[in-house]
Amino acid sequence: MTRRVFYSSFFLGALVLFLCAALFFTLQVNQTLEETYEALQGEAKYAARGLQLGGISYLAGLEGINRVTWIAEDGMVLYDSVFRDLTVNQAGYPEVEKALSEGEGQGIRRSDSGGVETMYYAFRCDDGSVLRLSRPMQVVRDALHAVTPVLWILLLVLAFSAVMAFHSARVLLQPVNNLNLDDPDPEKSYPELAPLLHRIREQQNTIRAEAAERESLRKEFSANVSHELKTPLTSISGFAELMRDGLVPADMTREFAGDIYRESQRLIALIDDIIRLSRLDEENGFPEPEPVELHALSEEILAALRPLAAEGRITLELLGEPILVKGIRQVIHEMIYNLVDNAIKYNREGGSVTVSIAALDGEPTVAVTDTGIGIPKEEQERIFERFYRVDKSHSKAIGGTGLGLSIVKHGAMLHDAVLSLDSTPGRGTTVRIRFPRSGAEEADAASISG
Numbered sequence: 001m002t003r004r005v006f007y008s009s010f011f012l013g014a015l016v017l018f019l020c021a022a023l024f025f026t027l028q029v030n031q032t033l034e035e036t037y038e039a040l041q042g043e044a045k046y047a048a049r050g051l052q053l054g055g056i057s058y059l060a061g062l063e064g065i066n067r068v069t070w071i072a073e074d075g076m077v078l079y080d081s082v083f084r085d086l087t088v089n090q091a092g093y094p095e096v097e098k099a100l101s102e103g104e105g106q107g108i109r110r111s112d113s114g115g116v117e118t119m120y121y122a123f124r125c126d127d128g129s130v131l132r133l134s135r136p137m138q139v140v141r142d143a144l145h146a147v148t149p150v151l152w153i154l155l156l157v158l159a160f161s162a163v164m165a166f167h168s169a170r171v172l173l174q175p176v177n178n179l180n181l182d183d184p185d186p187e188k189s190y191p192e193l194a195p196l197l198h199r200i201r202e203q204q205n206t207i208r209a210e211a212a213e214r215e216s217l218r219k220e221f222s223a224n225v226s227h228e229l230k231t232p233l234t235s236i237s238g239f240a241e242l243m244r245d246g247l248v249p250a251d252m253t254r255e256f257a258g259d260i261y262r263e264s265q266r267l268i269a270l271i272d273d274i275i276r277l278s279r280l281d282e283e284n285g286f287p288e289p290e291p292v293e294l295h296a297l298s299e300e301i302l303a304a305l306r307p308l309a310a311e312g313r314i315t316l317e318l319l320g321e322p323i324l325v326k327g328i329r330q331v332i333h334e335m336i337y338n339l340v341d342n343a344i345k346y347n348r349e350g351g352s353v354t355v356s357i358a359a360l361d362g363e364p365t366v367a368v369t370d371t372g373i374g375i376p377k378e379e380q381e382r383i384f385e386r387f388y389r390v391d392k393s394h395s396k397a398i399g400g401t402g403l404g405l406s407i408v409k410h411g412a413m414l415h416d417a418v419l420s421l422d423s424t425p426g427r428g429t430t431v432r433i434r435f436p437r438s439g440a441e442e443a444d445a446a447s448i449s450g
Contacts, residue, residue, distance in 0.1 A: 014158055021154050033119075037106055040066065040121035040133045048123055048131045066133045071096055073128040088112075095122040099130045108137065232263040232270075239263075274403065292329045294336075294366055295322040295357045301337050302355065305344060313350045316340075320357030323364045325435045327415045335411040336366060338404035339431050343370035346429075364435040374425035384409040384419070408433075 043066060050058040051070065056079050059068055070079040075091025090096050098105025099122035111118045117137040122130050239260050242248050248256050295318070302316045309316050325332070336355070343353040351371035358365050375383060384405045408431075412419045416436050423429035 014161070017154055017158055017161070036119055036135060037121060040106075040119065040135060041104070041123070044121055044123040044131055044133045047133070048125045051125065051131060052127075066135050069132045069134070071122075071130040071132060073100070073130075078129065093120075095120040096130055096132065098122070099124045099132070100128075232267040235263045236260050236267075270403070287328060287330075289326050289328055291324045292327050292332050293322050293324055294332075294364060295320055297329070297333060298336055298355045298357060298366065301333065301340055305337070305340055308341070309344050309353065312344065312347060314344055314347050315352040316344075317352060317354045318357075319354060323357055323359060325364045325415075327435070331411045331414060335408045335433060336368070338408050339366075339368040339433075342404055343368050343372065343429070346370070347372035351428075360434065362437045364437075365432055366435075367430055367432045369428065369430040371428040374427055374429055375421070375423040376425050380421055380423060383421070 047059065047062065047068060050062075054061075056070070059070060059079050059081065062068055062081065068079070068081040069077060069090075071090050072078050075089040075096065077086045077088055077090060080086065091100070094109070095105035095107045103124050104122060106119075106121045108117065108119050110116065111134070118134050119137060120132060120134045122132040124130050239256050243253070243256055299318055302318055306316060340353060340355060347353065347370050353371075354367075354369045356365075356367040356369070358367070409419060411417075412433055418434045420432045420434070421429065422432075
């Protein structure tokens with residue numbers, strides 16, 4: 001960063017110096033040209049007066065760096081201080097032509113006789129002839145060389161500017177480079193950076209808190225998983241040990257095998273739910289979102305769960321109309337399935353479970369309502385946590401892994417859906433999943449185009 005600041009400040013200074021030098025030399029050139037023309041004009045007027053008084057002999061006596069040419073009104077050369085060829089008609093030369101018509105003329109052009117770039121000034125005398133003075137441009141350039149020390153001064157200033165720019169960049173950025181971003185102290189840097197450093201500190205505190213919370217959740221999850229896995233494995237191991245040692249009567253073998261099978265199924269269900277949660281946490285391995293029709297999907301789920309509901313004489317009902325959402329069908333299936341499964345397991349005998357599909361304020365909503373045991377208010381915020389059970393004794397009796405509602409929560413997060421819960425102990429519970437309106441609109445558009 002120091003290098004970038006140095007380059008920026010140095011190039012800015014160099015650009016300013018370059019522009020100043022260009023402006024200076026442009027002004028110097030213009031001023032030199034103007035002064036040269038003024039000198040030629042003054043000398044031409046004096047020479048014209050001397051010519052009028054002394055004739056050609058006066059012109060022959062002039063000495064200096066200027067070439068003097070006397071031209072007749074018809075353009076023929078009457079006198080030239082450098083060249084002796086007087087046969088050339090110069091009436092067509094720009095400065096002469098202008099002097100004949102307007103009284104004076106000037107210009108810069110390559111001399112036909114000398115072949116060098118030359119400045120010309122022509123003045124019309126009272127008798128109609130033209131007196132012209134000229135000076136080679138090299139003389140003007142030589143005059144400009146007098147200001148070349150200024151160029152060396154500019155180069156020295158540029159070098160000094162480079163050193164100062166580098167030093168300034170280092171001094172300027174030293175407080176920034178010395179910042180400890182792991183624990184930024186706003187008091188040790190520029191006041192202008194204080195809001196940024198405060199925000200960085202707040203973000204780091206938030207990151208640390210979240211990391212600590214994640215670590216705590218990880219440890220809690222690991223402990224819960226270990227406990228949940230150990231329980232069925234212990235049972236399976238105990239049953240198998242009894243059968244191995246021949247301590248199980250022949251007529252009890254089938255019963256023990258059934259217990260082993262149930263514990264194995266419980267273990268498999270737990271592992272499956274853990275895998276589902278891991279996939280939802282990572283949010284990968286899923287197919288592309290597609291239009292999902294909630295009413296038909298719910299009808300399919302209720303059909304699969306009717307045998308379970310029949311065991312408790314629980315009535316299943318589906319209300320609403322077909323509504324499309326854009327999502328991952330497998331995940332939405334697991335979300336609704338787990339809600340209905342919970343509603344059946346935690347219901348009272350002879351109760352009911354109602355699944356309603358509706359659009360609330362344009363948002364597709366799935367509501368699962370039961371007439372079960374309900375959830376105390378102080379427990380409602382925690383029921384979507386992993387392995388959390390409101391009534392552990394009842395949960396153990398009906399089975400389950402304790403991960404069903406966590407799967408619902410993470411599935412909702414995957415679809416940017418909102419979960420809400422309304423429950424009264426002894427009267428029942430309603431859980432709603434509200435999908436975003438944009439997803440519904442995209443699903444409708446996809447179904448129409450399809």
